[in-house]
Amino acid sequence: MKTATIRDVAKRAGVGLGTVSRVINGSPQVSEATRQQVLAVISELRYFPNPIARQLSLGKTLTIAVVVPFFTRPAQIGRLQGIENTLAESDYDLTIYNVETVKRRDICLHEIPCKKRADGVIIISLSPRDEDIPYLAHADVPVVLVDANNPLLSQLNRVVIDDVEGGRIATRHLVGLGHQRIGYISDYLETAFNFTSSRDRYAGYRSALLSAGIEIRSEYHLQGEHGRCEAYLLALQMLNLPVPPTAIFAASDTQAMGVLQAADELDLKVPDDLSVVGYDDIEVAEYLGLTTVRQLLYESGRRGVELLFKTLLDPTTEPTCETLLTELVVRNTTAPPKCSG
Amino acid sequence: MKTATIRDVAKRAGVGLGTVSRVINGSPQVSEATRQQVLAVISELRYFPNPIARQLSLGKTLTIAVVVPFFTRPAQIGRLQGIENTLAESDYDLTIYNVETVKRRDICLHEIPCKKRADGVIIISLSPRDEDIPYLAHADVPVVLVDANNPLLSQLNRVVIDDVEGGRIATRHLVGLGHQRIGYISDYLETAFNFTSSRDRYAGYRSALLSAGIEIRSEYHLQGEHGRCEAYLLALQMLNLPVPPTAIFAASDTQAMGVLQAADELDLKVPDDLSVVGYDDIEVAEYLGLTTVRQLLYESGRRGVELLFKTLLDPTTEPTCETLLTELVVRNTTAPPKCSG
DNA sequence: CTGTTAGCGCCTTCAT
DNA sequence: ATGAAGGCGCTAACAG
Numbered sequence: 090m091k092t093a094t095i096r097d098v099a100k101r102a103g104v105g106l107g108t109v110s111r112v113i114n115g116s117p118q119v120s121e122a123t124r125q126q127v128l129a130v131i132s133e134l135r136y137f138p139n140p141i142a143r144q145l146s147l148g149k150t151l152t153i154a155v156v157v158p159f160f161t162r163p164a165q166i167g168r169l170q171g172i173e174n175t176l177a178e179s180d181y182d183l184t185i186y187n188v189e190t191v192k193r194r195d196i197c198l199h200e201i202p203c204k205k206r207a208d209g210v211i212i213i214s215l216s217p218r219d220e221d222i223p224y225l226a227h228a229d230v231p232v233v234l235v236d237a238n239n240p241l242l243s244q245l246n247r248v249v250i251d252d253v254e255g256g257r258i259a260t261r262h263l264v265g266l267g268h269q270r271i272g273y274i275s276d277y278l279e280t281a282f283n284f285t286s287s288r289d290r291y292a293g294y295r296s297a298l299l300s301a302g303i304e305i306r307s308e309y310h311l312q313g314e315h316g317r318c319e320a321y322l323l324a325l326q327m328l329n330l331p332v333p334p335t336a337i338f339a340a341s342d343t344q345a346m347g348v349l350q351a352a353d354e355l356d357l358k359v360p361d362d363l364s365v366v367g368y369d370d371i372e373v374a375e376y377l378g379l380t381t382v383r384q385l386l387y388e389s390g391r392r393g394v395e396l397l398f399k400t401l402l403d404p405t406t407e408p409t410c411e412t413l414l415t416e417l418v419v420r421n422t423t424a425p426p427k428c429s430g
Numbered sequence: 431m432k433t434a435t436i437r438d439v440a441k442r443a444g445v446g447l448g449t450v451s452r453v454i455n456g457s458p459q460v461s462e463a464t465r466q467q468v469l470a471v472i473s474e475l476r477y478f479p480n481p482i483a484r485q486l487s488l489g490k491t492l493t494i495a496v497v498v499p500f501f502t503r504p505a506q507i508g509r510l511q512g513i514e515n516t517l518a519e520s521d522y523d524l525t526i527y528n529v530e531t532v533k534r535r536d537i538c539l540h541e542i543p544c545k546k547r548a549d550g551v552i553i554i555s556l557s558p559r560d561e562d563i564p565y566l567a568h569a570d571v572p573v574v575l576v577d578a579n580n581p582l583l584s585q586l587n588r589v590v591i592d593d594v595e596g597g598r599i600a601t602r603h604l605v606g607l608g609h610q611r612i613g614y615i616s617d618y619l620e621t622a623f624n625f626t627s628s629r630d631r632y633a634g635y636r637s638a639l640l641s642a643g644i645e646i647r648s649e650y651h652l653q654g655e656h657g658r659c660e661a662y663l664l665a666l667q668m669l670n671l672p673v674p675p676t677a678i679f680a681a682s683d684t685q686a687m688g689v690l691q692a693a694d695e696l697d698l699k700v701p702d703d704l705s706v707v708g709y710d711d712i713e714v715a716e717y718l719g720l721t722t723v724r725q726l727l728y729e730s731g732r733r734g735v736e737l738l739f740k741t742l743l744d745p746t747t748e749p750t751c752e753t754l755l756t757e758l759v760v761r762n763t764t765a766p767p768k769c770s771g
Numbered sequence: 772c773t774g775t776t777a778g779c780g781c782c783t784t785c786a787t
Numbered sequence: 788a789t790g791a792a793g794g795c796g797c798t799a800a801c802a803g
Contacts, residue, residue, distance in 0.1 A: 092546070092570050094779095094780060094781085095780065095781060095782095096780080096781095099790095104789075104790085105789055105790035105791070106780095106781085106790080106791090107782080107783080107784095107789070107790065107791075107792095108788085108789060108790075109781095110781065110782055110783085111782095111788095111789085113781090113782095114782080118788060118789090119788065119789080120788060120789090123788080123789085135544070135568060137541070137544045137545045137546075138545075138780085138781075139545075139546055139779090139780050139781070140545050140546070140547045141482060141485045141486045141491060141546065141547070141779085141780080141781095142486055142779070142780030142781045142782090142795095143780075143781055143782075144482045144781090144795095145480075145482050145483055145486050145779085145780080145781075145782095145795050145796070145797090146780075146781045146782045146783085146794080146795055147781085147782070147795085148795070150482060152525065160511075160514070161507050161508075161510075161511050166502050166507060167502075169501075169502075170501075170502050173501070173526070173528050174528075177528065177530075177534070182525050182527070182547070183525060183526050183527075183528075184493065184523050184524060184525040184526070185514070185524050185525070185526055186523070186524075187514050187518065187524075189518075193518070200478070203476070203478045204478045204479075204480075204481050205433070205478075205480055205481070205482065206481045206482070206523070227476055229433050317713075317717065346717055350717070372658075373714055376658065376687055376691070435795095435796055435797085436796065436797060436798095437796080437797095440774095445773075445774080446773055446774035446775070447774080447775085447796095447797085448773070448774060448775075448776095448798085448799080449772085449773055449774075451797065451798060451799085452772095452773085452798095454797090455798080459772060459773085460772070460773085461772060461773090464772085464773085479796085479797070480795090480796050480797070482795090482796080482797090483779090483795070483796030483797040483798090484796080484797055484798075485779095485797090486779050486780070486781090486795090486796080486797075486798095487778085487779055487796080487797045487798045487799085488779085488797085488798070489779070
């Protein structure tokens with residue numbers, strides 16, 4: 090049996106089809122009598138307005154698209170949660186475009202903002218390269234970048250995290266504890282996805298070392314694919330250096346867990362033999378007692394949606410760039426080095 | 431500047447609007463010459479077919495809706511990953527309806543399958559109550575249930591997990607190690623969301639104890655809100671009993687972590703003083719060396735999509751119920767009880 | 772091969 | 788207050 094349409098309802102209720110439409114949309118200019126009449130038929134026929142038709146007519150989709158790389162990673166989940174919860178307070182639906190390949194990345198970045206499947210697009214952690222800009226500039230729906238940036242994109246709404254400062258804070262903390270040999274384990278700094286976080290945190294790391302007058306040793310920076318196991322292997326490698334670091338700053342909590350594993354493997358006590366600092370403050374960090382740099386994941390998602398809504402309501406709003414602060418959370422994986430130096 | 435429509439393209443290319451449509455949809459019956467011509471105009475005008483209009487015309491949305499409670503929980507992420515990855519191989523988009531309140535639950539269960547925003551719906555972990563059935567029965571798109579069940583719903587496609595068996599396996603393992611006093615810490619067995627997993631696992635737990643001839647003591651079963659901290663508190667309570675259990679089976683890995691914390695708090699060594707078994711085998715379980723019951727999270731999502739696609743292709747397909755197996759993964763948190771008994 | 776036309780289901784003037 | 792008609796952008800069936 091075919092789904093009832095607005096026409097069926099109109100016919101059955103003996104009214105014009107425009108009247109039904111008015112009832113659906115709560116127009117005040119319809120007599121209480123006919124309203125009740127129509128309402129009755131609607132529920133009798135189990136009528137639901139077809140959202141697609143309405144979207145076409147209205148020119149709105151009432152959905153927000155989110156483009157996010159590797160959405161299962163805890164940090165992304167945190168952002169998505171902020172987005173979802175904020176959206177849930179509204180009438181908007183949420184569609185997710187997960188990105189795990191470069192090809193998909195390009196498709197999403199170039200097409201999602203143009204095909205008008207959504208009224209707005211939030212792009213997470215994928216900083217547009219210069220060649221992506223034309224596409225974004227021609228987007229016909231508002232776009233906001235979360236945890237992504239591009240100096241040329243001052244005309245886009247952005248929520249950015251000061252990762253340079255975050256890296257600096259983490260490193261400075263270790264320096265403050267007396268560490269001189271501090272390692273940094275991260276994702277590859279240069280990837281096709283153009284992630285900036287590891288890069289920025291590295292900049293902060295270097296900056297902190299420099300201002301502390303500590304020499305930057307290249308063997309103390311190891312990069313690899315993102316992941317706990319990968320970080321574990323890198324940490325093993327670094328800790329097996331002739332002169333190993335006394336502290337390691339990991340580009341994420343997940344990677345910090347790998348470092349912790351490596352330390353355990355080598356019978357190094359944390360924090361006595363090795364200090365470890367993570368990044369993100371994902372949920373498990375508290376459980377592990379991991380010292381880490383907290384970034385406002387949930388908040389970044391929420392802000393992204395709010396920014397989007399603001400421009401949705403008033404398209405003439407000037408694009409803004411909100412910077413979210415980071416904060417050091419000291420727990421039990423950091424301490425002064427045992428043997429000074 | 432308004433977005434270009436198919437009409438603009440047609441006019442600019444000096445062809446009929448149907449021809450443009452054919453080019454877009456790769457119809458073979460277009461001369462190579464005009465095709466090129468049209469293609470040129472399309473890229474010149476940066477034309478993108480409006481998906482909404484196409485959806486209306488085609489009667490398909492090319493999107494799949496997923497209704498999922500508390501989507502940030504690791505187990506749900508695992509299922510979502512299976513769904514997303516499978517969908518990514520297709521042309522379908524994914525829209526997510528997160529459920530965190532009963533109200534939202536009802537809306538999603540009753541309306542999503544009827545409003546035709548998606549060509550198919552996957553419902554995760556929300557077992558329809560009897561009063562929900564009429565709505566599901568009147569759905570005008572295929573629905574598949576993942577990790578959810580209802581005996582009355584034999585006409586629905588389902589992917590179910592044998593949680594009773596899972597609970598049995600876990601408990602039997604502990605019994606096999608010689609434990610006689612085995613606790614169970616879980617979510618509330620009865621909730622408005624009608625989650626069945628904790629209930630089923632409890633049934634398995636009881637069944638295993640019974641067949642081992644072990645008395646079931648009510649003080650060895652504690653329930654509370656889902657979560658690590660809540661489980662931590664429950665575990666503290668249970669371990670402070672005059673005669674505490676020597677082993678605890680937790681309804682999820684997350685809750686098992688809480689138990690581990692409690693043990694640590696009470697200076698109980700795991701597994702020497704206390705054995706702990708979790709459920710799910712989420713990623714952190716391996717890191718923690720947690721003995722747990724693995725369920726095929728990713729696989730359940732994948733299967734759900736496959737089932738959906740199958741009925742999408744052939745609506746006359748008989749609904750099937752696939753049962754996914756569970757498997758015990760023994761790691762380092764279980765051992766024979768120290769003092770026999 | 773290609774132009775034209777009739778819907779898809781709904782919303783919104785415009786008259787009445 | 789309400790019915791009728793035009794249009795949202797596209798697809799598909801129908802002529803040519």
